[in-house]
Amino acid sequence: MSSSTHDIETIVGQKYRHGFVTDIESDTVPPGLxxxxxxxxxxxKNEPQFMLDWRLKAYRQWLRMRxxxxxxxxxxxxxxxxxxxxxxxxxxxxxPKSLDEVDPKLLETYDKLGIPLHERAxxxxxxxxxxxxxxxxxxxxxxxxxxxxxxFCSFSEAVQDHPELIERYLGTVVPVGDNYYAALxxxxxxxxxxxxxxxxVRCPMELSTYFRINASKTGQFERTxxxxxxxxxxxxxxxxxxxxxxxxxxxAAVVELVALDDATIKYSTVQNWYPGDENGVGGxxxxxxxxGDCRGRNSRISWTQVETGSAITWKYPSCILRGDNSVGExxxxxxxxxxxxxxxxxxMIHMGRNTRSTIVSKGxxxxxxxNAYRGxxxxxxxxxxxxxxxxxxxxxxxxxxxxxTFPYVEVRNPTAVVEHEATTSKISEDQLFYCLQRxxxxxxxxxxxxNGFCKEVFRELPMEFAVEAQNLLAVSLEGSVx
Amino acid sequence: xxxxxxxxxxxxxxxxxxxxxxxxxxxxxxxxRRDAALSRxxxxxxxxRRDENWKYLDWPEVLAREFAPVTAATAxxxxxxxxxxxxxxxxxxxxGRYSPALSDRSLPAGVSVEELGAALDREPELAARLRVPGxxxxxxxxxxxxxxxxxxxxxxxxxxxxxxxxxxxxxIATGAAASHARLxxxxxxxxxxxxxxxxxxxxxxxxxxxAVEVTVGAGAxxxxxxxxxxxxxxxxxxxxxxxxxxxxxxRQQSFILGGRVLRSGLRLELAGRGAECExxxxxxxxxxxxxxxxxxxxxxxxHTRTVExxxxxxxxxxxxxxxxxxxxxxxAVKADSQQxxxxxxxxxxAEINARPQLEILTDDVKCSHGTTIGSLDPQQxxxxxxxxxxxxxxxxxxxxxxxxxxxxxxxxxxxxxxxEELVVGRLPDRDIIREFV
Numbered sequence: 001m002s003s004s005t006h007d008i009e010t011i012v013g014q015k016y017r018h019g020f021v022t023d024i025e026s027d028t029v030p031p032g033l034x035x036x037x038x039x040x041x042x043x044x045k046n047e048p049q050f051m052l053d054w055r056l057k058a059y060r061q062w063l064r065m066r067x068x069x070x071x072x073x074x075x076x077x078x079x080x081x082x083x084x085x086x087x088x089x090x091x092x093x094x095x096p097k098s099l100d101e102v103d104p105k106l107l108e109t110y111d112k113l114g115i116p117l118h119e120r121a122x123x124x125x126x127x128x129x130x131x132x133x134x135x136x137x138x139x140x141x142x143x144x145x146x147x148x149x150x151x152f153c154s155f156s157e158a159v160q161d162h163p164e165l166i167e168r169y170l171g172t173v174v175p176v177g178d179n180y181y182a183a184l185x186x187x188x189x190x191x192x193x194x195x196x197x198x199x200x201v202r203c204p205m206e207l208s209t210y211f212r213i214n215a216s217k218t219g220q221f222e223r224t225x226x227x228x229x230x231x232x233x234x235x236x237x238x239x240x241x242x243x244x245x246x247x248x249x250x251x252a253a254v255v256e257l258v259a260l261d262d263a264t265i266k267y268s269t270v271q272n273w274y275p276g277d278e279n280g281v282g283g284x285x286x287x288x289x290x291x292g293d294c295r296g297r298n299s300r301i302s303w304t305q306v307e308t309g310s311a312i313t314w315k316y317p318s319c320i321l322r323g324d325n326s327v328g329e330x331x332x333x334x335x336x337x338x339x340x341x342x343x344x345x346x347x348m349i350h351m352g353r354n355t356r357s358t359i360v361s362k363g364x365x366x367x368x369x370x371n372a373y374r375g376x377x378x379x380x381x382x383x384x385x386x387x388x389x390x391x392x393x394x395x396x397x398x399x400x401x402x403x404x405t406f407p408y409v410e411v412r413n414p415t416a417v418v419e420h421e422a423t424t425s426k427i428s429e430d431q432l433f434y435c436l437q438r439x440x441x442x443x444x445x446x447x448x449x450x451n452g453f454c455k456e457v458f459r460e461l462p463m464e465f466a467v468e469a470q471n472l473l474a475v476s477l478e479g480s481v482x
Numbered sequence: 483x484x485x486x487x488x489x490x491x492x493x494x495x496x497x498x499x500x501x502x503x504x505x506x507x508x509x510x511x512x513x514x515r516r517d518a519a520l521s522r523x524x525x526x527x528x529x530x531r532r533d534e535n536w537k538y539l540d541w542p543e544v545l546a547r548e549f550a551p552v553t554a555a556t557a558x559x560x561x562x563x564x565x566x567x568x569x570x571x572x573x574x575x576x577x578g579r580y581s582p583a584l585s586d587r588s589l590p591a592g593v594s595v596e597e598l599g600a601a602l603d604r605e606p607e608l609a610a611r612l613r614v615p616g617x618x619x620x621x622x623x624x625x626x627x628x629x630x631x632x633x634x635x636x637x638x639x640x641x642x643x644x645x646x647x648x649x650x651x652x653x654i655a656t657g658a659a660a661s662h663a664r665l666x667x668x669x670x671x672x673x674x675x676x677x678x679x680x681x682x683x684x685x686x687x688x689x690x691x692x693a694v695e696v697t698v699g700a701g702a703x704x705x706x707x708x709x710x711x712x713x714x715x716x717x718x719x720x721x722x723x724x725x726x727x728x729x730x731x732x733r734q735q736s737f738i739l740g741g742r743v744l745r746s747g748l749r750l751e752l753a754g755r756g757a758e759c760e761x762x763x764x765x766x767x768x769x770x771x772x773x774x775x776x777x778x779x780x781x782x783x784x785h786t787r788t789v790e791x792x793x794x795x796x797x798x799x800x801x802x803x804x805x806x807x808x809x810x811x812x813x814a815v816k817a818d819s820q821q822x823x824x825x826x827x828x829x830x831x832a833e834i835n836a837r838p839q840l841e842i843l844t845d846d847v848k849c850s851h852g853t854t855i856g857s858l859d860p861q862q863x864x865x866x867x868x869x870x871x872x873x874x875x876x877x878x879x880x881x882x883x884x885x886x887x888x889x890x891x892x893x894x895x896x897x898x899x900x901x902e903e904l905v906v907g908r909l910p911d912r913d914i915i916r917e918f919v
Contacts, residue, residue: 070534381830396845399812409836409855414827417856424842424849 029086035059038187041086045156045190048163058176058186065180071343072372072404073312075285078250085188085221148204150234151196155223158194165196169227173256173293173320181252181314182289185221189254192223197232197263206462208237222253228263230296235266237465251310253288261296261323266304270465272472273309280339280368283311290317294326294352302329303346304460306469311340316374318347321355321383328357331457335473336369336401345375345406350383350416359390362454364473365401372404379416386413392422395453447473491545492527496520498550499629506632508599511609515602519628522616528626529619536619538803538835540772543743544717547689551577551630551660564680565709565900570648573637577656578663578692580635592643592673598634598666608636612666613695613723620747620776624693624721630662631693637677641670641699648894649677653692655684655716662691667706671699671727676893679708681740686715693721700727700754705735705893711904712740714771719745728754728783735892738765738773739904748777752786752814761790764888766908767800767832776805781814781847788818793888794825795881795908796832803835810842810849817844821851826884828857828877858884875918878909882919 029037038059042052067078145152151162159166176186197203228234251273257265267290276283286309292301303317319328330346348357363371371394379386394403405422427449435445451458451470458466499520506516529536564572573595574584580597589595602609616625639645655661669675684690690712698704712718718741726732738744750759765773779788794802802825810817825834838851858880866876885905892898906912906919 394840394842396842396847399815399844399846401845402841402843404842405838405840405851407836407838407853409853410833411825411827411835411855412831412833414830414832414857416827418854419856420836420838420851420853422838422840422851424840424847426845426847 029084031084032081033083033085033188037085041188041190044086045159047159050163050167051159054171054176055187058183059188061177062180062183062187065177065183067180071314071374072370072406073314073341073343075312075341078285080184083250086190144204149198149201150203151194152207153194155189155192155194155225158225162194162196165227166194166225169225169256169258171256173258173291174254174289179289181287182254185223185252185254185289189221189223192225192253194224195226195234195236197228197234199229200231201229202232203234206235206237208239220249220251220253222251224253224255225258226256226265226267227258228260228265228299230261231263232260233264235462236268237462238267238269239272239465239468250285251287253290255288255290255317257292257301259292259294259296259299259301259326262298263296264300264302265292266302267292267317268461268465269303269305269307270461270469270472271305271307271309271313274311275309275338275340276311278338278367280311283340284309286310286313286315288315290315291320292318292328293320294323294328294355296326297323297352298325299323300327300329302331302460304331304457305333305344306457306461306465306472307332307334307342307344308472310342313340313342313344315344316346318349319357320349320351321357321386322351323355324352325354326352327355329460330357330359330361331460332361333364333454333457333469333473334362334371335364335366336371337366339368341370343372343374345373347376348378348388350377350379350386350388352383354385355383356387357389359388359392360456361390361392362457363392363394363403364397364450364453365394365403366397368400370402370404372406373422374406376408376410377418377420378408379411379413379418381412383413384415386416386418388416388418390420392420393453394422394424395450396424396426491549492524495549495626495629496524502551502630506630508633509603511606512599512602515609516629516631519616519625523622523625523629526616526622526625528622533619535776535805538801538805539745539774540743540801543772544689544719544745547687547717548660549626549689551632551662564650564652564682565678565897567648567650567678567894567896569646570650570678572650572652573635574652574654575635575663575665576654577661578631578635578653578690579633590645590647592640592645593649593675594638594640596636598631598636598664600633601636615693615721615723620749620778621721623691623719623745623747624723627662627664627691627693627721631664634664634666636666637668639667639669639673639675639702639704641673643670643673643675645673645675649675651677651679653679653681653690655682655688655690655712658685658687660689660691663693665692665694667694667696669696669698669702669704672701673699674703676705677707678894678897679706681708681710681712681718684712684716684718684741686713688716689719690716691719694723696722696724696732698724698726698730698732698757701729702727703731705733707892707897708734708736709897709901710736710738710740710744712744714740714742714769716741717743720747722746722748724748724750724759726750726752726754726757726759729756730754731758733760734762735888736763737889737901737904738763738775739901739908741771741773743772743774745774746776750777750779751782752780752788753782755783756785757783758787759789761788762888762891763792764794764885764905765792765802766795766885766905767802768797768908770799772801774803774805778807778809779819781808781810781817781819784813784815784817786814786817788820790819790821791888792823793885794823794834795828795885796826796834797828799831801833801835803837805835805837805839806851807839807841808849808851810840810844810847812843815844815846817847817849819847819849823851823853824884824887825853825855826857826881827855828881872911872914874911875914878911878915879918881909882906882915
């Protein structure tokens, strides 16, 4: 076993493949945060008054809030005055209207990431609203989407072109004072994505955004708002990679989903931000608030996530099941290798009658990684016939890592049925031996077993993502077993 | 920390302590320990609903009660009769104070009991090994108990003693005042014993606060059954701390069938290699009663094993919560841990909260937990209805059967019948159900 262990260590020790910094001039404000910075962001983005008021309200609430400490993660205190809150790629007065006009250097960046914007987009039928740092640079397939009546654009464009939709839905799922990082995001967010699918429309393609943190020392505050009107259907993909650097970066995004009557939103994430090196130096702090509101009857929101990156992940994609018969789903694979810390899970708040939710969480810990599932299933008195099933499985690789489960189950209705089960195990010697004696190498065997462990979640991912996710896991964790 | 919201409460406690201090018994060693506990308590304060492990407790109900304990000489009140176990030796505490007059004069060989305060003054090494409570918020009520304990009780089981007779510890609360007490149980190396703790008495508005410490020596086997049947107006807070040495076996069964608010906290440390524990419990909350159960089991050594089983039933406006944490520490290889919490909600206004938690810091372990919250199985109900059984009776029978998961494992037939009677007494249509069970 020892020689194969050595091979595995080389694989595990692989350097982060997406580590590079694109040299583009950025329009960055000096670090620090006060009301003037917020006014400046709002002015630079040419926002209507209601947005500025909203931001200032969030900022004033944020000032009174305390940084949350309940998560099982440890990191040095963040100095919020050291962060620069605005960074946009410099561009001429005329924004690029098509891909040809986009800065070739940017396109090169995407190439390195393995996202040939035009080709892949066309082949896969995916429209990519590529976010580079904080300002959206190019959006493809606008035409086809426009034909269907779907609005898919950067958040700043939406504020300019559809202020009535923004005013109506922004902050209705995650209020400004929801939590510390959401409040900060609300005050200083610079851009993000906005999707509106009108009544009865099935979005003709899967929508996708690639996020990327670039300029050094710039916290990225994304804001995503997806609204599916009555009977609409949309699938949204989010993928992330970030360049390598030694300083920890803060990322505090907010994602809000609104599903009205009979609407379906499927939100998939592959997160592969820089996790820090093998000694735990550097890496992204990923403090994200994601929440979906099943506002209408028979609505459905499904979260699928594969979290392999970030030094610290603090993320609980949730569903508020307000409408009768609404359905919430959460499928997650979270990996913590080296010194990564993941505290992730979900909240399912059952309010409407006959609401159902499913939670499948797979945590994998290797090296010194710490992986925690933290979830809440709450059934309120009016939620007759609510149903939840939760399954949390943890896989441990090595004796230095940790796997934790912190579920909260709160039921106030006698007709509800709520089940939670969790297991923890390691890859058994028997499983490995079985594969080895059939001539399968250790790393292939481990890969196979891990993929089998995660299969229930991968099955929920769109095809392109499923492949990417498997590759990511293969690189990130194979061979943490010896 | 001094500017906590409960500052007035802490001041109340400090004043009560100043009044009481001259009358508390015990020598200088015990007095010094109490004073130290009080100053730690005043410094750190009591937990409140912002503490994650205390968030479900009915705080207004607890805080409305008087915290100052009764002084001596209230033991004249009529003492309720406890459960009669054949051959048992009975040890009685009244408001937390060991009462030799009410206890059996002759104890079985290998068992000794005395006032904790007296033993501490006599044996400095006991004082040294006795845990100092209050490190974290889970433990602050134990600190409160230590600060106010007048004498407490110390039960010892000698090394190698095989005590056949059940040891019946009867805790009696008198009147409506507060009591704070400390109980220490030491089971010596390779000893065997079975203890039944029973809680009776306590009027409306009474608050009893008990800190229990159990040490199970190497190779010892201890069965510890705890039966709460206080009247529906009493509040009870308890903090148990159990430490197990190598190859010891400890089995706890707790039945929470009484009290307006009952908070039971357990911290169990599997400190020695090969130590095993079984922790079982049942709570039933009806009316406006509340049960708040919190357990932490630490696997600190290799080859340790836990089986934790809790059952809960909530009806009317009853509220129950089970917060169970199992931690497998680094180096505790081959730990095996199973936790199960199943709960029934029978009526629309009842509430159940469950937090089964696992924290695992090493890889070579087997751990699982499962939780369910729901109502009775409609198919089982249908089966009984199709045989002509009245719906209310059918529901009662199924609820009774649900509780039997834990009740059936009570080691003494008399105690089992007694608990079954208490369970049936909490069901609607109890008179008819009695005919069936």
